[in-house]
Amino acid sequence: MASSRERRFRALADEATPPIGAYLRRRLYPLSPADLDDLVEEVLLVAWRRLDDIPAGAEIPWLIGVARNVLRNALRKQRRISLLQARLRPAAPDAAAEDYVIADEGVREALNSLNEDDREILFLHFWDGRNAGELGVILEVSSNAAAVRLSRALERFRRSFDVLAVE
Amino acid sequence: MKSIEERLIGSDPSPSGPYAPADYSTMIDRVVATPLGKPAAGLRAFKLRMAGSVAAASLLTALGIAAIDTVGSSLPVLGFAAASTHPALGKYAAAATPTRMVMIPAMNYEFNGAGGFSSQAGTATVYTMQAPSDGVATLVHAAGVLKVDIGTAVSHDHGQTLTSSGPKYSGTLSKNSGYAWWQISDNSSPAASQGSPAPVASLEALAFSLAQQMGSLDLGVATVVPVPGAPGGPTTVTVPIMVAGEPTDLGYDFMFASDGTLLSATGEDFSVRSSASYPTVSPAAGVGEITPQLGLASISVGWVAAGSGSGASGSAPPGDQVPSPGNGHEVTTTVPSTSVGSAPVTSGSPPTTVANPTTRTPPAGTSTSPTTVTTVTPTVVDLTGVSTKYGFFTMSDSTSKLLPVYVYTGTIVDASPSQATFQVVAVDASYLDLTSVQNISN
Incomplete structure (x- = not known):
């Protein structure tokens, strides 16, 4: 019979797996489903080990913060992992690249002109639907600081978008 | 025509449909079968140090705010959300790119000048913030x-x-614990504005007038900050919201084009209710709380370089974060969103040195070995002034509170001296639970 800890974890995993997977899928493409599952499992493993440390009410943003770090490590090791996994498992069909490309050229160019921090906070808000309070947990700053950073990133995006549109 | 916000949302490249692992059940079974293992040595050391009365208080506050009997009262202990320094994330950040860390390095500060500050303790009211129930009404x-x-x-x-989008302006509002943040922006390019430059004083007055109409709370002095860029570019005017006569971290920002046209406005909407009156430490005693509270992440440092020879300097813009190389000589800047400048009330202090922890383990990111102990060269800070404000904090029970804060200003004594501010929650330390914001490697 599952312990209360395990039940708590399973409930959290049920809730958190879709947004964590969506977060990672948006940022790593093209990525085979198996690779994506590996990364999600790594995040869940952290959740399992640190279950008592996860702030109540902010579980998902906390786990997205973990996913960010897992993602950074994965990116660094991406080449090595790819080579290794190519030998370990048959290649899974990747989603078509077109599925992942940002279709809005103006948005894509404006985003490309921003630094990584600005892009990330915009993605977290507009793609992952995280509000300022959650952004604060993910980025390890106060909610207010996160809100201001979001505001400034949006302002820079807007300016860049307008300038590129004129050109 | 789609607004910028809608186009950003629409640019989401994720394939449609929710993510679902190929074999979720097996994945979860595999995870829960993983032994939990022993905590890292650094965490063990931290827990050992938490033994005794401090640990007991910590347990009492595990759920956020809990009543304890301290100095003859039953005021709740104030526990902080782990937003500034997060032990778990810090652990993983250690293996990540250092420039993306948001950690306060273990800095061995020595603060001079406490003797010049008032030694009078007092009391201050703590306020709980309440977000508006109707975000649409706020935006409208x-x-x-x-x-x-x-x-x-x-x-x-x-x-x-x-989100909303009109012919010329669009709006957005985000609800948070304790407040709602909104922004209204001109859809067109700031560069498109033309006409005679508007006098700064008129922008200041206009911003203050607009802020007055936004809500019934008191307002502080408007601060005009030109937006970096080409001459004649936009100007931002910040109007802080005051509570009980003190500036807060919250307020309004108005960005005007050079001709005075409004480009954007942002602000926070909230109400406050008095929680309780807490004993506060004196400004002189508060200096001794700077180091224990570094995890609350309110250091604002222009530039620090202990013998690095780097000559660049410049203050981090409010709300931005300076990457933390974490080498013991450089400081992460995590500044509250709105820097509220107040004139120092005390200056010219004698060189009194406040005792400070002398040896720290290195912060996460500098070493993966928690047993390594590094003595960090003391960094001397001459404090020259102190002012007060209400700082915005997210608490461990997810409420947002305004707490009385001392803002110390001073100079980091170095080959290239730089200005710095350090903030301290002025509430007596026996009513603060800093567990969640302490670096496990401290």
Whole structure:
């Protein structure tokens, strides 16, 4: 019979797996489903080990913060992992690249002109639907600081978008 | 025509449909079968240090705020959300790119000048913030004050976020614990504005007038900050919201084009209620709390370089973060969103040195070995002034509170001296639970 800890974890995993997977899928493409599952499992493993440390009410943003770090490590090791996994498992069909490309050229160019921090906070808000309070947990700053950073990133995006549109 | 916000949302490259692992059940079974293992040595050391009465208080506050009997009262202990330094994330950040860390390095500061500050303790009210229930009303009211058409608000994320788009201006509002943050922006390019430059004083007055109409709370002095860029570019005017006569971290920002046209406005909407009156330490004693409270992340440092020879300097813009190389000589800057400058009330202090922890383990990111102990060269800070404000904090019970804060200003004594501010929650330390914001490697 599952312990209360395990039940708590399973409930959290049920809730958190879709947004964590969506977060990672948006940022790593093209990525085979198996690779994506590996990364999600790594995040869940952290959740399992640190279950008592996860702030109540902010579980998902906390786990997205973990996913960010897992993602950074994965990116660094991406080449090595790819080579290794190519030998370990048959290649899974990747989603078509077109599925992942940002279709809005103006948005894509404006985003490309921003630094990584600005892009990330915009993605977290507009793609992952995280509000300022959650952004604060993910980025390890106060909610207010996160809100201001979001505001400034949006302002820079807007300016860049307008300038590129004129050109 | 789609607004910028809608185009950003629409640019989401994720394939449709929710993510679901190929074999979720097996994945979860595999995870729960993983032994939990022993905590890292650094965490063990931390827990050992938490033994005794401090640990008991910590347990009492595990759920956020809990009543304890301290110095003859039953005031709740104030526990902080782990937003500034997060032990778990810090652990993983250690293996990540150092420039993306948000950690306060273990800095061996020595603060001079405490003797010049008042030694009078007192009491101060702590306020709990309450977000408006109707975000649409907030956005509509803001647009009305600004006299702009932002169209009809559309709710996203179960009402947590609102967006709207009008012919010239668009709006967005995000609900948070304790407050709602909104922004209204001109859809067109700032560069398109033309006409005679508006006098700065008139922008200041206009911003203050607009802020007055936004809400009934007291307002502080407007601060004009030119936006970096080409001459004649936009100007931002910040109007802090005051509570009980003190500036807060919250307020309004108005960005004007050079001709005075409004480009954007942002602000926070909230109400406050008095929680309780807490004993506060004196400004002189508060200096001794700077180091224990470094995890609350309110250091603002222009530039620090202990013998690095780097000559660049410059203050981090409020709300931005300076990457933390974490080498023991450089400092992460995590500044509250709105820097509220107040004139120092005390200056010319004698060189009194406040005792400070002398040896720290290195912060996460500098070493993966928690047993390594490094003595960090003391960094001397001459404190020259102190002012007060209400700082914005997210608490461990997810409420947002305004706490009395001392803001110390001073100079980091170095080959290239730089200005710095350090903030301290002025509430007596026996009523603060800093467990969640302490670096496990401290």
